[in-house]
Amino acid sequence: MTTKIKVDHVSKIFGPKPKTVIPMIEDGMSKDEILEKTGHTVGVYDASFDIQEGEIFVIMGLSGSGKSTLIRCFNLLNKPTTGAIYVDDENIVEYNTQALKQFRQNKIAMVFQHFGLFSHRTVLGNVEYGLEIRGVPKEEREKIARENLEVVGLKGWEDKYPDELSGGMQQRVGLARALANDPDILLMDEPFSALDPLIRREMQLELLDIQERLKKTIVFITHDINEAFKIGDRVAVMKDGKVVQVGTPEEILEKPANDYISEFIKDIDRSKVLQAESIMIKPNALVSLKDGLKVAVKEMEENGLSSVFVVDRQRHLQGIVTIDDAINGIKQKKTIQDVIKPDVSVADRSEYIQDLIPKALESRFPIAVVNDDNRLEGIILRVHVLSSLAAEDTD
Amino acid sequence: MDFPDITTTIGDYVKAFIDFLDENLEPFFDFIFLISSRSINGFEQFLLYIPWWVFLLLIFLLGWRFKSPFSGVLYAAFIFLVGTFGMWEEMMTTLSIVLVSVLASLIIGIPTGILMALSKGFSVVMRPILDAMQTMPSFVYLIPVIFFFPIGNIPAVIATIIYAVPPVIRLTELGIRNVDQEVIESAESFGSSRMQMLVKVQLPQALSTIMAGINQTTMMALAMAVIGSMVGAEGLGKQVLIAINHIDISLGFEAGISIVFLAIIIDRVTAGIAERFQAHRGNVS
Ligand SMILES: Nc1ncnc2c1ncn2[C@@H]1O[C@H](COP(=O)(O)OP(=O)(O)OP(=O)(O)O)[C@@H](O)[C@H]1O
Ligand SMILES: [Mg+2]
Numbered sequence: 001m002t003t004k005i006k007v008d009h010v011s012k013i014f015g016p017k018p019k020t021v022i023p024m025i026e027d028g029m030s031k032d033e034i035l036e037k038t039g040h041t042v043g044v045y046d047a048s049f050d051i052q053e054g055e056i057f058v059i060m061g062l063s064g065s066g067k068s069t070l071i072r073c074f075n076l077l078n079k080p081t082t083g084a085i086y087v088d089d090e091n092i093v094e095y096n097t098q099a100l101k102q103f104r105q106n107k108i109a110m111v112f113q114h115f116g117l118f119s120h121r122t123v124l125g126n127v128e129y130g131l132e133i134r135g136v137p138k139e140e141r142e143k144i145a146r147e148n149l150e151v152v153g154l155k156g157w158e159d160k161y162p163d164e165l166s167g168g169m170q171q172r173v174g175l176a177r178a179l180a181n182d183p184d185i186l187l188m189d190e191p192f193s194a195l196d197p198l199i200r201r202e203m204q205l206e207l208l209d210i211q212e213r214l215k216k217t218i219v220f221i222t223h224d225i226n227e228a229f230k231i232g233d234r235v236a237v238m239k240d241g242k243v244v245q246v247g248t249p250e251e252i253l254e255k256p257a258n259d260y261i262s263e264f265i266k267d268i269d270r271s272k273v274l275q276a277e278s279i280m281i282k283p284n285a286l287v288s289l290k291d292g293l294k295v296a297v298k299e300m301e302e303n304g305l306s307s308v309f310v311v312d313r314q315r316h317l318q319g320i321v322t323i324d325d326a327i328n329g330i331k332q333k334k335t336i337q338d339v340i341k342p343d344v345s346v347a348d349r350s351e352y353i354q355d356l357i358p359k360a361l362e363s364r365f366p367i368a369v370v371n372d373d374n375r376l377e378g379i380i381l382r383v384h385v386l387s388s389l390a391a392e393d394t395d
Numbered sequence: 396m397d398f399p400d401i402t403t404t405i406g407d408y409v410k411a412f413i414d415f416l417d418e419n420l421e422p423f424f425d426f427i428f429l430i431s432s433r434s435i436n437g438f439e440q441f442l443l444y445i446p447w448w449v450f451l452l453l454i455f456l457l458g459w460r461f462k463s464p465f466s467g468v469l470y471a472a473f474i475f476l477v478g479t480f481g482m483w484e485e486m487m488t489t490l491s492i493v494l495v496s497v498l499a500s501l502i503i504g505i506p507t508g509i510l511m512a513l514s515k516g517f518s519v520v521m522r523p524i525l526d527a528m529q530t531m532p533s534f535v536y537l538i539p540v541i542f543f544f545p546i547g548n549i550p551a552v553i554a555t556i557i558y559a560v561p562p563v564i565r566l567t568e569l570g571i572r573n574v575d576q577e578v579i580e581s582a583e584s585f586g587s588s589r590m591q592m593l594v595k596v597q598l599p600q601a602l603s604t605i606m607a608g609i610n611q612t613t614m615m616a617l618a619m620a621v622i623g624s625m626v627g628a629e630g631l632g633k634q635v636l637i638a639i640n641h642i643d644i645s646l647g648f649e650a651g652i653s654i655v656f657l658a659i660i661i662d663r664v665t666a667g668i669a670e671r672f673q674a675h676r677g678n679v680s
Contacts, residue, residue, distance in 0.1 A: 075584050077580055077583060077584060100586075101586040101588065102586070103586070104583075104584060104585060104586030105585065105586035106586075108584075109584065109585065110580075110581065110584040112577050112580070112581055113577075114577050115577075116575075116577040116578050116580060116581030117578070117581075118578060118581075118582075118596060118599075118600070119578075119600070120599040120600060120602070121599075129582070129585060129595075130585040130586075132595070133585050133586060133587050133588075133591055133595075134586075181585065187584075
């Protein structure tokens, strides 16, 4: 993984003399005190983190915490008061007008909360805009625009005007317009907040899908923790202009950096964030297809189990044998092949616990976690599925 | 109590300034005179060259296209009536003066409005000037205008521009300033230059507001027809003045109602055109 964006001690203060305020913050004055005493607003203070190439990096926080202020520094709609932002190792804060224009035209594009569409242009005209600005010939830019409209599922709507489209469709235009420029980095400031929940979920999945195919670096803002954890590879949590924690959703969920974050994640639906791999365990007993039933019984007895998974020599899952069947089988001189039950609940390691719940409820046996080749990677005990849902207090 | 015996002489300074202009900018005023009189004559000759029934047909088509078939018929009937008053030529003269005044107002007003929208400082300076232009009684600036130009159509055009240009300036500025901030930012985020931003985003977004300004400017230009005639302009306004001098009620009414007819037609048609631009183009809000 290479670092795409490096945010280095970035602060953004709003007001007539922003630089004079920095020492006051260093002395420990709060955002409110500074506003009252000096009339300056602290938008972002001392943010430092890296964003990796190809990841979806989510910035999360309550309203007014500085999310928009920060993301707008990445394309210099806001110029940081202090600090540096490196994109591909170049400090964009020092760009002159020409370099900035080049940077915006080629490397980075933004999707806006209220879409920011040009109401006087058709859907096609909107998507062409970035290319038009760059001087791409009419025919070529039209072709690219049409392709991108197809990517977002708006084929056939090219000649409509934005006000003839629903909110969800308008944001698809916004997305297509950003993608048409083929930027390395996609900035998305609460792109789905204005959409109703159903459309929103659909758009989230579609974004993940597009990301899978195009491998852009995406910086995504939301104040919805469920959305953040659903689409974020990593998440930064902001409070009062400061970045208080950066980590994967699991890391934040397991080890919240402070009470603020604990409070934040209290409402989260853990079953939609935690994946199978976080609760699977190594099976402490396994039997091979070649083994006799006696071996199987011994394994179960030694480990205090009532059933055991059966694998072949490459650890491919074959089925499960229960202790009752095994003992009966020995009496009737049968082999494992004869008594094996092939129907086992299986799961992928990235499956959400939400989806494991029905499996855990309908089966008497543990759930087997297998990879694409049906190779056994771990097992999940039914009790762990249910206990994982109870939010941990502290540990 | 009497006001203390203090006198200021601002008026004298203004007079000195006007004298200065007259002496030093003569070629400039000659140039303006030439252009305006040529274009007024040109329009007038063209309008009079069109056969009367073709003109009626054009009016009908305009009304039909931008309002409704009924309006088309009504407007054509208005114009026909003006003809029956015996004021066909006067109407064309008035139309020519209005047309030239409006065109000049747009050429001056739209760029001025754009500059005001882009520069806060310029806007602050211009605002009181525009206020003065709109509230100062027109007779006051008619005096210096006839100083520079011979009595006739031209001083009327100049006075009309001074009176009619503020709305298009104000509404151009307003239209551009009111463009949605997020739309501006999205254009900026794609790396638009200032010129691209203006031409591809701000002006098209402001178009319907600017059209409303053009409509107002046109109406105000027409309202100046009578005052313009006081400095020698020909046309319907002159007929009104003659009627006043002779206390000729029927002439006064006919000339007056002719101006009203023109005003109605011009207003409805330009408003209809503005509405056309509104579809998909207004500042969405
Ligand atoms: N242009 C500006 N001028 C002055 N203050 C600003 C400006 N933009 C933002 N702020 C202030 O900076 C702080 C952070 O605002 P910001 O818009 O970044 O918050 P946010 O996290 O995006 O909130 P939301 O979820 O409501 O969009 C707020 O206190 C806001 O009032
Ligand atoms: Mg915001």
